[in-house]
Amino acid sequence: MLSVSPREERADALVSRREYVRVEGLGKSFGPHRALDDINFAVRSGEVVAIIGPSGSGKSTLLRCLNQLETQSEGSVTLAGITIDAAKPATRQQLTELRRSAGMVFQSFNLFPHMSVLRNVSLPQERVLGRSRKEADERSRALLSRVGLEAKADQYPNRCSGGQQQRIAIARALALDPKIMLFDEPTSALDPELGLEVLAVMQELAEAGMTMIVVTHEMHFAETVSDRIIIMADGRIIEEGPSAEVMRRPTTERAQRFLNAVKNR
Amino acid sequence: MTLDAVLLIASGIPLTLAVTAGAFALGAVLGIPLCALRVSRSSTLHLAAVAIIMLLRSIPPIVWLFLLYFGIGSGFLRVGPVEASVAALGLITAANMAEIYRGALRGVHSGQWEASTALGMKPWARFRDVLAPQICRMALPSSVTFFIGLLKDSAIASTIGVGEIAFQANYISRRTFEGLEVFAVAGLVYILISLPIAAMSRQLDSRLRERVAQ
Ligand SMILES: Nc1ncnc2c1ncn2[C@@H]1O[C@H](COP(=O)(O)OP(=O)(O)O)[C@@H](O)[C@H]1O
Numbered sequence: 001m002l003s004v005s006p007r008e009e010r011a012d013a014l015v016s017r018r019e020y021v022r023v024e025g026l027g028k029s030f031g032p033h034r035a036l037d038d039i040n041f042a043v044r045s046g047e048v049v050a051i052i053g054p055s056g057s058g059k060s061t062l063l064r065c066l067n068q069l070e071t072q073s074e075g076s077v078t079l080a081g082i083t084i085d086a087a088k089p090a091t092r093q094q095l096t097e098l099r100r101s102a103g104m105v106f107q108s109f110n111l112f113p114h115m116s117v118l119r120n121v122s123l124p125q126e127r128v129l130g131r132s133r134k135e136a137d138e139r140s141r142a143l144l145s146r147v148g149l150e151a152k153a154d155q156y157p158n159r160c161s162g163g164q165q166q167r168i169a170i171a172r173a174l175a176l177d178p179k180i181m182l183f184d185e186p187t188s189a190l191d192p193e194l195g196l197e198v199l200a201v202m203q204e205l206a207e208a209g210m211t212m213i214v215v216t217h218e219m220h221f222a223e224t225v226s227d228r229i230i231i232m233a234d235g236r237i238i239e240e241g242p243s244a245e246v247m248r249r250p251t252t253e254r255a256q257r258f259l260n261a262v263k264n265r
Numbered sequence: 266m267t268l269d270a271v272l273l274i275a276s277g278i279p280l281t282l283a284v285t286a287g288a289f290a291l292g293a294v295l296g297i298p299l300c301a302l303r304v305s306r307s308s309t310l311h312l313a314a315v316a317i318i319m320l321l322r323s324i325p326p327i328v329w330l331f332l333l334y335f336g337i338g339s340g341f342l343r344v345g346p347v348e349a350s351v352a353a354l355g356l357i358t359a360a361n362m363a364e365i366y367r368g369a370l371r372g373v374h375s376g377q378w379e380a381s382t383a384l385g386m387k388p389w390a391r392f393r394d395v396l397a398p399q400i401c402r403m404a405l406p407s408s409v410t411f412f413i414g415l416l417k418d419s420a421i422a423s424t425i426g427v428g429e430i431a432f433q434a435n436y437i438s439r440r441t442f443e444g445l446e447v448f449a450v451a452g453l454v455y456i457l458i459s460l461p462i463a464a465m466s467r468q469l470d471s472r473l474r475e476r477v478a479q
Pocket residue numbers: 030033034035053054055056057058059060061062
């Protein structure tokens with residue numbers, strides 16, 4: 001399960017794939033504070049993009065603009081064919097479709113504490129896709145076994161370890177059949193060992209062809225699993241390219257400084 | 266003191282419970298929109314809610330009761346004593362429940378609303394399936410404490426002739442001049458009603474805590 005696919009071959013194949021995400025001139029201000037400034041990039045179907053950078057550089061804000069948890073101040077976001085422009089407020093239907101296409105996994109898991117693990121995964125399917133309870137439960141059990149947690153279906157989330165909770169959160173997002181998965185530091189709240197079991201699930205997902213944008217501090221994951229790395233600092237993209245190149249030969253001085261800092265930690 | 270007297274006091278229990286439950290139900294429902302206004306981002310709505318809550322809470326219950334019963338009740342609208350009591354105590358309850366809900370809302374992690382939004386759940390589903398159950402769970406202990414307080418406050422309904430526990434006790438003590446004994450029995454009745462409610466809430470609370478403690 002953990003073998004790494006030859007990424008150079010994959011990168012060639014990617015060129016012909018459909019674009020799933022396009023971000024153009026994206027900017028976001030919180031009052032006078034500039035959190036994002038003129039962000040441009042695209043992600044093709046099946047591609048795995050890692051976003052790294054110092055804390056406060058706008059990585060979370062960028063992800064949150066992609067599924068409109070935050071509305072951008074300038075520019076546009078196109079995700080799975082739905083374009084949302086800062087100039088024009090999104091319609092409710094656009095937001096529903098956008099969020100259905102993008103699954104999101106948070107640093108703090110955010111499972112619903114008052115529902116069993118199975119309900120956590122099934123409820124959104126019933127409310128968002130209109131699946132019957134039986135259909136939803138079937139799908140939930142299949143996904144829980146995919147992340148190795150079928151046995152936890154009837155437990156409450158607080159009876160599960162952090163690593164297990166994060167894998168349940170991944171199953172919950174996958175249950176809506178998203179076209180793309182957004183991860184915001186999914187392992188930052190976990191002990192290294194528990195982080196590994198989450199990373200293994202993510203790697204398996206990447207190998208199965210899921211399109212993913214992963215904000216992470218795990219340099220090993222960024223280098224070995226992702227096709228491309230974007231480095232952010234001060235609300236801007238300062239470096240972008242194939243993972244191995246960015247990690248070994250960053251072109252900007254700011255990116256070199258950041259990479260040296262994390263590698264020497 | 267005779268058994269008849271004790272039974273007469275006990276005969277006030279249904280009205281005590283009715284006024285308390287009615288006022289609590291009214292307040293628990295009206296407290297929801299009031300809380301929504303209170304946490305609204307619009308400063309006009311927010312200030313209006315703060316003013317309403319302050320007004321409801323800073324005037325003594327008995328003044329509200331007389332205001333509704335003799336003020337409105339004697340004029341263009343006919344209001345019975347039970348209805349006036351439920352309305353007066355219900356309004357005060359609404360202000361208190363709004364604040365209890367607000368505290369509970371703050372206790373629910375902001376990630377819950379975000380996660381359900383990111384999953385594409387509609388606002389109503391987010392509220393009903395994700396927020397409301399957690400708010401209720403958080404608000405349970407303070408709500409029960411308030412309910413038991415309300416049970417005792419419902420005694421003011423006796424002042425406008427609602428035949429509840431305190432009214433019956435007052436009636437007997439005036440006829441028999443056994444004030445101390447009569448009111449001691451009345452007090453005991455209030456305690457006997459409160460105890461099982463408190464016990465039930467504690468049990469429910471610990472069961473919920475065991476299951477979903479964060
Ligand atoms: N809701 C908000 N209100 C005000 N400032 C915010 C908000 N969210 C983020 N910021 C600011 O925007 C900047 C980028 O934050 P964030 O996207 O969380 O960075 P990162 O995820 O890279 O650590 C930070 O300076 C942060 O303080």
